Amino acid sequence: MTKAFAVPPDHYRTSWTIEEVLALPENGMRQELLEGRLVVSPVPPKPHQWAAKRLERLFDDAAPLGLEANREVNLQLGADLLIPDVMVGSADALSDAGPCMNAADVTMVAEILSPGNTAFGRAWKSQRYAEGGIPFFVEVELSGVVQVTVYELRGRGYAKIAAAHAGEILKSAEPFELSFDPAELVGAR
Template sequence: MTSPARPGSGDAWTVDDLQDLPEDGQDYEIFDGSLLVSPHADVRHGAIANRLRRLLDRQAPPGLFVGQDVGVSAKRSSYFVPDLFVAHEDALERGGPALAPADVLLVVEVVSPGNAGRDLVLKRHEYGVAGIPRYWLVEPRKQTVTVLEHAGAGYRESAVLSAADTYRTDTPFTLVLPVADIF
């Protein structure tokens, strides 16, 4: 088994370096030039992300795209792949290795027990500094959705929703979300 191509000693990882990594069941992201490796999400995690994607996709207006498996460059030396995102559709036509934060209206992370700190602290900070307007944290164990809105250089909590709630909002588009439907 050969080891994956890596930047030279002392060099930072870039999005381009990720292309040379194997398809080995791991998820790769970059924070400040350092490679982050996580096991691929489990079935329940994927099911929750897919249910939420379908609910958002049905209500998204023309010109907005609800997607998965596309990275966001939080800043020049960081690259994250949210479980879901809502972006301007024309940003997808430009191509490139990652979406720019200015094109992303919402990122969603389904919190995994094994790397909860990454979603709850690291990504919250990085997405906030990047100026992404909305960040949702879906917590399967608690069956909650925490809605965060950009404020200054970070986020403020605007709602914590339980499975008994129906979330109604006009941002990033007019949406009615029965929270129980994603769990």
């Protein structure tokens, strides 16, 4: 017997708070909050999860002391609650028992895009990260040729500072030294 995912009956209302979203029972879905609206999406497919795991390892290996990488952590940006695929932030803040990371404790977020992502989803998350003052944003494209792009916050938006496709080496000095082939994020080792 297949069990249906439980979505709150009033999930369409437009007045959710972070506290209400955090109080929802775990149901196998990602539950984020954007402008008072509950955004519910399924856990990403296996290739997406695999890429996130490998990206987390690469970031952890490259990050200086005091910074750590972690996957799927609640990030509070004002009244919004987002769940980046991978986040690099203060080790102290990540080890804190609180339910959310604050933007001030986050150095970089990464989003992995796969065929199921909508154009709206691709745009609004990076826009909210920029508005929240997250200094660096990494976008990983899994559709077609695997590509990784690193962006730095400049003014009110992100500017590309490094990019590479599978078979090339991504090199970036910010926010810390990164050097890897995007092909490392997919397939067997």
